[in-house]
Amino acid sequence: MVSERGLQVLQAIVQDYVETREPVGSKRIVDRHAFGVSAATIRNDMALLEDEELIVAPHTSSGRVPTDKGYRLFVDHLAELRPLSSAQRSAITAFLDGSTDLDDILSRTVHALTRLTGQVAIVQYPSFARANVSHVELVDLGGSRVLVILVTDTGRVSQRIVGTPADLDEGDIGQLRARMSVLVTGRSVGEGAKAVTAALAERRDQPRPLRLDDVLHSLLLVVSEELEEFRQDRLLLAGSATLARREDDFQGSIYPLLQAIEEQVTLLRLMGEMVADGEGLAASIGRENEAFGLSEASVVTGDYDATGSRARVGVLGPTRMDYPTNLAAVRAVAHYLSRLLEEDDTSR
Template sequence: MVTERGLQVLRAIVQDYVETHEPVGSRSIVDRHSFGVSAATIRNDMALLEDEELITAPHTSSGRVPTDKGYRVFVNHLAQLRPLSSAQRSAIESFLGEPADLDDLMVRTVRVLTQLTGQVALAQYPSFARAHVTHVELVALAPNRLLIVLVTDAGGVSQRMAVLPEAIDDADMGVLRARLSALITGQGIGEASDRLQALLAAEEKPQDAVLRTLAGVVVDELGGFRQERLVMAGAATLARREQDFRGSIHPLLEAIEEQVTLLRLMSEMVTDEHGLAASIGTENAPFGLGEASIVASNYAAPSGTARVGVMGPTRMDYPSNLAAARAVARYLSRMLDEDEAGR
């Protein structure tokens, strides 16, 4: 059984290994930390930690490094989140201030997070599945081409061009806008889609050919609102940190390219009472990402809760990365709440 001092030794090993990139020995712990005991006593504590598979020797030297199990104990019980500096907080506020739209805000979010942590930053888009359509606009591009703009109460905006089976004039467009708006404005995404699907399934009338074309385009766009989306930044950091990974980084690069795996992993992570989550090393093996760790924080959106976080090697600065994810998530929540209040 590991003693309380042994757990503090584990904390020291994790912190020193993250900082120095070198296996940590008992003498180093005595020199760098105030335990008030001899190196021999620290070696005994380290032996118990090794018996519990919390640390291991990477080679024949006396130094030890944390295992994935050791990192888990550290994150669950020993890690103390480090408050961000005033400069870091100012950077978040400055970088995220006055975005053009939701897409711009999400891109800014991952960019500032990768700058703060030096890791790959990940952010789930707010779910629009429970959102309601608040506005439909048609913009003439040509006599037989329209731009359809859909807006939801959760901040989602979609633009899609429709090629019509015949040319229309301004009066026709006004009628089409009114009919579409009557069908879906104020409806939830699912209900709006069902109404349009019913229109498409009804017996076709010649005068409704243009409306049916628009309905088909809008149904496709509403389906896009239901899909989960992920935005990322900092993939290049993986190449710079390749030596920090025990094996190949190719599975991580594939996950970044495909996104589906990362979306599943981010969605299934279990958060603590503070909305923070960490999935470490071998815990990610079912997703093919056993070489990586992900830390994340929940953020609040009008349509529900989503997550923002970072992905990197298991040898990462968990307290700092969790603190950065939490700070960015809180600011993102505030921005979305203010945007909702201003509607």
């Protein structure tokens, strides 16, 4: 059982080690923190923390550094999160204001968060399986090319250019738009995908398709791909280069982290299993991530709301990270993102 002062000593060790990257000794704690006790007393407290495997000496006769277990206890006993400065809050507002659609909003979100924290920033797209397709548009670009635009009621926008077998006139575009709209507009993404699949199957059974049927087939293949992508979980990330600058914080290779960033599936599984507190915040630290091959990394996340669907935004970095600041930044960005998406939804 760790005493109250023992927790305070652990907090001092974590804070000083994160700041300096140097092992922390009892004299440094006495000099920098107002405990009102001798260095000998602090050494006794540190010995008890070491017995609990909360701190460890990386070298003989050195100071101590936190273990993964120590970081976990530190995070679990955070009484309050360090508030963001007015400059930091202004930076969030400046980055996110003026966003045009969901993709733009989330892109700005990860870039804002990586600037605030210096870590790899992650945002999970909300699930669009239950979203409804609110609009389908076709734009003739000339040169036998058509721009296909899909919009959902959650703000997701898809745009794809499709080559057509022949040039189309305005009447052709109108007919194709109407036939596609009947299949997907007003339906959920899942229902729309089923309707498109059925239409494509029916098209294969027609021996002599009309000219516009060939074009419609090409367009529906693209729509099917886009609707399927809407249904899949995916992440948007920024700041991967920060890992190279922090490579000394990893005893092994940073390759597992780079692989997880590239493949996304691992991070999606990890974030899906993290348990949030009452404020929607969660942290998974060091060896807690061993099953995902990320035992030298920590992930901090916050929940945000997207028109009734919840998703997560967070940061990924080494276990030696500034947890109070990162948690505060994630919480602030998640709250602002929720508010922005709510405003965007009510304005439509």
